[in-house]
Amino acid sequence: MNSDATQRLLDFLSNAGSYPHRPPQVTRVQTHASWVFIAPPFVYKIKKPVNLGFLDFSTLELRHADCLREVALNRRLAEDVYLGIEPICEHAGNLHFGGSGVIVEWAVKMRQMDPRYFLPELMKTQKVGSGEMDRIVAKLQRFYATQPPLPPGEVNAATERLRQCTEDNFKTCASFVGQSLSQCALDAIVHYTRGFFARHGALLDSRLHDGWIRDCHGDLHLEHIHLSPESVCIYDCIEFNTDLRCIDVACDIAFLAMDLDFNGRPDLARHIAERFALLLDDHGMKPLMDFYKCYRACVRGKVESLHAHAETVEEGEKESSLQLARRYFRLALQYALGGSKPCVFVFMGKVASGKSALAEALGRETGWPVLSSDRERKRLAGKPLNHRGSEEERAALYAPAMTSETYLLLFEQALATLREGRSVILDATFSKREHRAALQERMAAEGCDVRWIEAHASEAVVRKRLLQRDGDPEVVSDARLEDWKRLSAGYEPPDELPPEGRRYILTDGKTGQVFGKLLKGLVDLEPHKNGRF
Numbered sequence: 001m002n003s004d005a006t007q008r009l010l011d012f013l014s015n016a017g018s019y020p021h022r023p024p025q026v027t028r029v030q031t032h033a034s035w036v037f038i039a040p041p042f043v044y045k046i047k048k049p050v051n052l053g054f055l056d057f058s059t060l061e062l063r064h065a066d067c068l069r070e071v072a073l074n075r076r077l078a079e080d081v082y083l084g085i086e087p088i089c090e091h092a093g094n095l096h097f098g099g100s101g102v103i104v105e106w107a108v109k110m111r112q113m114d115p116r117y118f119l120p121e122l123m124k125t126q127k128v129g130s131g132e133m134d135r136i137v138a139k140l141q142r143f144y145a146t147q148p149p150l151p152p153g154e155v156n157a158a159t160e161r162l163r164q165c166t167e168d169n170f171k172t173c174a175s176f177v178g179q180s181l182s183q184c185a186l187d188a189i190v191h192y193t194r195g196f197f198a199r200h201g202a203l204l205d206s207r208l209h210d211g212w213i214r215d216c217h218g219d220l221h222l223e224h225i226h227l228s229p230e231s232v233c234i235y236d237c238i239e240f241n242t243d244l245r246c247i248d249v250a251c252d253i254a255f256l257a258m259d260l261d262f263n264g265r266p267d268l269a270r271h272i273a274e275r276f277a278l279l280l281d282d283h284g285m286k287p288l289m290d291f292y293k294c295y296r297a298c299v300r301g302k303v304e305s306l307h308a309h310a311e312t313v314e315e316g317e318k319e320s321s322l323q324l325a326r327r328y329f330r331l332a333l334q335y336a337l338g339g340s341k342p343c344v345f346v347f348m349g350k351v352a353s354g355k356s357a358l359a360e361a362l363g364r365e366t367g368w369p370v371l372s373s374d375r376e377r378k379r380l381a382g383k384p385l386n387h388r389g390s391e392e393e394r395a396a397l398y399a400p401a402m403t404s405e406t407y408l409l410l411f412e413q414a415l416a417t418l419r420e421g422r423s424v425i426l427d428a429t430f431s432k433r434e435h436r437a438a439l440q441e442r443m444a445a446e447g448c449d450v451r452w453i454e455a456h457a458s459e460a461v462v463r464k465r466l467l468q469r470d471g472d473p474e475v476v477s478d479a480r481l482e483d484w485k486r487l488s489a490g491y492e493p494p495d496e497l498p499p500e501g502r503r504y505i506l507t508d509g510k511t512g513q514v515f516g517k518l519l520k521g522l523v524d525l526e527p528h529k530n531g532r533f
Contacts, residue, residue, distance in 0.1 A: 006049070009088070009105055012095040013037045013044065020097060032307040033057065033240070042083070043110040052306065054168070055240040060105070067106045069239040077143055077217065078235035083109045113233065119225040123263060130271050132227055136256075137275045139232040144249050144280065149211035154246070158213045159204050161243050166193050169298050173329075176305040180322060181329035184512065185365055188519035189298060192336035195523065196291045206284060207248050216252035218245035221300075222259045250285045254292030261293070261340065262331055266421040269340065294335035301328035330367050334423070337366065337522045342423045343448055344414055345522075346439070348430035349455035350491050352465040354507030354514070356477070358455060359427035361515045366423070371413050373428035374477045377406040386475060407435045411442050418448050431491040451525055452502040453518070454494060461508045501525065
């Protein structure tokens, strides 16, 4: 279909007079693969004539077949929504629904659902809690129970298909580097994914043999769930690619959990994961959730990026899709670095070791807040951030009592962030064992992990950095070259910290290269690993 024919079809479907039931107005919405026309009380959907690799709608015959599949498959979880398909015909130079003439397109016809009860709308009004989630879980649990495990011949290739899907995603995502995500972030996500396949092959294989690979929904986006007082309707499953729909049940559930995280409800994400594991008696689900959620967040980032680059998308919508893509890729990186459970990342080390630059870089990539001891110390003292006082003022500012008060404030701020369900980054020297022990104790009481990154730099680099501070009016730290030996002498090496939660990094190289190395090192932080990077 050429662009003129496409535009003619879009104009026809956007005109209320084109529909036999004469709706009061028509609203057009588009995705990366379809155009949707809301013509109350019905909704019509046509496929874009595209081939994106993971879907192929490039011919009328392929689009017709896909429309039939869409109706049949979606009636599994949206019984009374999908009404059928209708041809759009051309006769005597005019387009019309059905009747005589040449069929130029096929449309899926659906019943319009009350917009008040789509899950994202309900969440905006804070009307969603564990009770609402349990209704959704119950519906899906019954659905999964009716889907038999795939035949052995199909199951045997499932892990390799999943691996290939992740690799295909990464190839597509590489074209969006610099727009939707950074190269460092993509490299870390790839490193995490490939490492999981390498380390947990037996767990993934057990999913195949235990019957958890089934014909699922495949796209449990919050927008695809309608929760009215009378019923639960879950629509718009993946019909265009069997490999993306016939997956691990845990992978299907992870999409919903990921999207709850994305929408600021990690409490509900945890709730549904626990409920599904209990109701399905699935003991292997929990160790897979972060891996699958990372994969799902990448898929959404890719889809939003593709939509942003579609030819018929207007500039405002493109920018909105790019913003969504960046948030999804950021969430994928968060899963790769720390999983779903909020934790504390501590950047510590001697003066001018490069810890602050790395802490700020991690904050920018992940969206996690960075709490700096230099900043909080001056705020406590009521001093301007970039003001370096006299020797007497500095002595009071860095007195042991003031230092202890600063660390206590950092701990309280970190706990407040963790209780919101977000990880947090601390940027402080942590030169004394007592302060490190205090943080470990406070976080252990909250059930939160602490991951220590100790930054180091050569003497030549440290000297250079300290000299550069003299000419930079924006520097917050008061440490200068004349303070270096005294401060270094008071630094107590963190030998007491558990090795499984600690990393050492040399920061002499370019910040971007060092940061990329850091991200991969954080991915590898596991109880059985230790080392320098």
